[in-house]
Amino acid sequence: xxxxxxxxxxxxxxxxxxxxxxxxxxxxxxxxxxxxxxITTNHIxxxxxxxxxxxxxxxxxxxxxxxFGAYFGWLLREGLIHRNPMGNIGPIKCAKKVKHAYSDxxxxxxxxxxxxxxxxxxxCFLLATGCRVSEAVSLDRKDVNLNTMECIVLGKGNKxxxxxxxxxxxxxMKEYLDDRTDDEPALFINRCKKRLTTGGVRSILKKLGxxxxxxxxxxxxxxxxxxxxxxxx
Numbered sequence: 001x002x003x004x005x006x007x008x009x010x011x012x013x014x015x016x017x018x019x020x021x022x023x024x025x026x027x028x029x030x031x032x033x034x035x036x037x038x039i040t041t042n043h044i045x046x047x048x049x050x051x052x053x054x055x056x057x058x059x060x061x062x063x064x065x066x067x068f069g070a071y072f073g074w075l076l077r078e079g080l081i082h083r084n085p086m087g088n089i090g091p092i093k094c095a096k097k098v099k100h101a102y103s104d105x106x107x108x109x110x111x112x113x114x115x116x117x118x119x120x121x122x123x124c125f126l127l128a129t130g131c132r133v134s135e136a137v138s139l140d141r142k143d144v145n146l147n148t149m150e151c152i153v154l155g156k157g158n159k160x161x162x163x164x165x166x167x168x169x170x171x172x173m174k175e176y177l178d179d180r181t182d183d184e185p186a187l188f189i190n191r192c193k194k195r196l197t198t199g200g201v202r203s204i205l206k207k208l209g210x211x212x213x214x215x216x217x218x219x220x221x222x223x224x225x226x227x228x229x230x231x232x233x
Contacts, residue, residue: 001025001036004074012157024067036075041085044068048092062092101225102127102214109212119204121169121176122188126219128169129153130226133198133219139187141177146170
């Protein structure tokens with residue numbers, strides 16, 4: 001297992017993904033109580049059935065299945081097993097639910113309830129760029145060009161891409177940055193003048209949602225809203 005985790009790390013999987021794989025596979029191997037070389041299809045089916053009986057969602061179970069498929073596929077390619085026990089385990093059907101975006105009224109309510117320039121800058125930045133929250137908090141001030149209204153973010157798989165601000169976001173960002181007197185290079189900072197974390201952004205947005213009366217306010221919903229608006233246009 002440790003060799004597999006080293007392999008996917010070298011291949012470019014994010015640290016978050018590696019930790020997820022490690023957690024799921026460790027839990028699975030402890031549950032079945034045998035070595036990877038002697039695991040059978042029945043071991044895997046029973047584990048997935050037990051997890052479903054515990055109340056885990058089908059989407060979570062399908063995520064486990066995909067991780068097991070990747071792991072045992074690697075073992076087979078490395079010559080460590082002679083038969084892939086995942087061969088007869090097909091995809092798990094998951095209910096598809098409509099994921100809602102913010103309405104124009106929701107966005108205005110959030111902006112109206114921003115008590116600080118930083119809060120408004122975060123809302124406008126996420127809405128305009130569609131960035132993942134991890135991408136936003138990793139940015140430095142030098143990464144954002146307010147004249148051309150663009151910046152380069154480092155996304156999944158260490159892939160760089162251009163994202164663009166609109167005029168409202170550029171104005172909010174300028175007001176926020178002009179108001180700062182610290183030397184911290186991070187684009188978004190917390191009250192201690194240190195780089196804001198993903199948890200910090202989620203906390204800010206949750207508080208804003210409560211003040212604005214907007215339900216389920218979280219960072220990824222801005223990404224979904226950006227995509228929805230692009231489709232509309």
